[in-house]
Amino acid sequence: MxxxxxxxxxxxxxxxxxxxxxxxxxxxxxxxxxxxxxxxxxxxxxxxxxxxxxxxxxxxxxxxxxxxxxxxxxxxxxxxxxxxxxxxxxxxxxxxxxxxxxxxxxxxxxxxxxxAPIEDLDARLIDKEKPLADLPHKESDVVRALAIEGASVGTTARRLSISDGAVRLLFHRALARIRGRAVQALKDIGS
Amino acid sequence: MSTPEATDQLMAKLAAQSGQAVQPWPLCRRLCLAALVSLGGVALLAASLLGVRPDFMASLATTRQIFKIGAVLALALGALTLALAAARPERGRPVIQALLPGLVLLLLGAALDPSGSLWGRGPTSPLFCLGAILGLALLPFVLIFITLRHEAPARPGYAGGAAGLLAGLLSALGYTIACRADSGLFVAVWYGLAILLVTLAGTVLGRRLLAW
Known part of the structure; x- marks a missing residue:
């Protein structure tokens, strides 16, 4: 200073x-x-x-x-x-x-x-972006909004012009997909 | 509009104007000058429009007049400090305590000298004093607002309030030359009310006039 x-x-x-x-x-x-x-x-x-x-x-x-x-x-x-x-x-x-x-x-x-210092947050953001890269567009948008930007379901729904239910569904599917990939990745490492 | 390129263009444009800002005197000096000029102006107006009170010089030796002038003067100095701090963009510690000495004097004056009717008559009637202080406050009000207009107050409403307070106090101080009522209670109540009204006007107008 x-x-x-x-x-x-x-x-x-x-x-x-x-x-x-x-x-x-x-x-x-x-x-x-x-x-x-x-x-x-x-x-x-x-x-x-x-x-x-x-x-x-x-x-x-x-x-x-x-x-x-x-x-x-x-x-x-x-x-x-x-x-x-x-x-x-x-x-x-x-x-x-x-x-x-x-x-x-x-x-x-x-x-x-x-x-607030932002370097550490940036680093974490980059890590979070990686698993999103291969998701379908809508799913990655929803995950980014909810999990990374911390927006509410309602806000996200309005921004993406879809219903609240659809946001929850997409988020659920995306998480399942990410989880599946992570499990697969672990297996790959193990074998 | 809102692209980094546009911002770069804006910065280039602003940089080209470097060295072109008019550098006025320091705020402190300008505000003190405005206060002194207004005080002189108010006293002159009060003397010519309302007439100097016949026993003004003699009254200066009385305790009640000393208390009255002392309180208003101390409050005015406090308000000057307040206005100075409020005119700047920096986040300052609140300096409300600058008004404390004046307030103590005012209340002390009222407590020690409750003589004299609260509802005097003629040129010592409350309404007359109220109207006189409000009317005379116009000059300091305008001068101080002009002075602060070029500043960058962090909170325009607050700065306006401080300016109004100062204007009201300067008006009251100049008006003492003509005012025939100087009982402690009368001064605390009616001068106080008039000054509060000017402060209120300053707060409201400050939000508009001192925003930047």
Whole structure:
């Protein structure tokens, strides 16, 4: 955090001198930091990367339009966190208004998501994807939604435009198939 | 729109504008200036529209007037701290306790000096004071909102409330030059009510005007 504070606040000071390259680097850094965190969180909520990119753009624009409110003798990262928090809250409110009943994370959850390390989760995701690869399309979609993204049966049913019962059936079949393959794989290893 | 390529384009566009933001004075200095100008303005307006109370200089030596001015001044300084913190995007510790000294003075004044009718008459009637403080608050309200408009408050409603509180207190402080009622109880109740109303207005308007 201290390293970020130093290099990022230095970049903000460079921006004041009109150093476009350093400022572009800073915006890129912020985007690189936020993008995977936003994407991952939204994926778990069953949202596409579109919304994550939308939010990211809002945040970058917020930083840009309010950059004069950062005073050089104050720490930069708390300021930045404030801008991000505000924009997340803003977008959450907007999306919730537009979507009505669709689930949108609370600010606290956002922050938990953004603060949490994601490497281990990514690794686990990759492992989980492997057994899904050979499943029929619908089955793998259902397993991904229920077991990996943690969506509810109802949400998954709506997203895939099928009935709740069909979701349960597909999930059941998929698990049986995965189990069968695992047993087969164990036998192969044994022989 | 929502692709990483579009984001890259956006970043390039923003970077091209580097160094172009107007750097105003630090917020602290601007807000203090706005507060001082409004205070002077309110006092001037009160003096010219309502007239300075004839015994103003003499009243400065009385305990009740000292308590009144002391309480409002302390509250105004507290509100200034509040507004300063609220105007920033950083998550700050709540600084509500900045109002504590002023509140204690106000309540102490009311407890020590319950003399004087709560329902005075003429230029010392509660409605007159209420109306005067509300009317005079317009000037500080506008000046402070203009000052905060360019900031990035974490919570616009809260920032608006702090701005309203400050405006109401500055108005009350300037109005003491004309106000003939300075019994502790009267001040706590009616000044308090007027200031609360301005705070409320600030909260409501802040949600709209201070959002960014």
């Amino acid at each position: 201290d390293d970020w504070e130093q290099s990022w606040s230095a970049a903000m000071r460079a921006e004041r001198r009109g150093d476009a390259a350093t400022y572009a680097w800073l915006l890129g850094e912020v985007a690189a930091y936020l993008r995977p965190r936003l994407c991952q969180r939204l994926a778990r909520l069953g949202q596409g990367p579109d919304l994550a990119e939308d939010i990211l753009q809002e945040v970058l624009l917020g930083i840009h339009l309010k950059r004069h409110t950062w005073e050089v003798d104050r720490p930069f990262t708390p300021w930045l966190a404030g801008i991000v928090r505000y924009k997340l809250m803003d977008v959450t409110r907007r999306v919730r208004r537009e979507a009505g009943r669709r689930y949108v994370p609370e600010v606290a959850e956002w922050f938990e998501a953004i603060a």
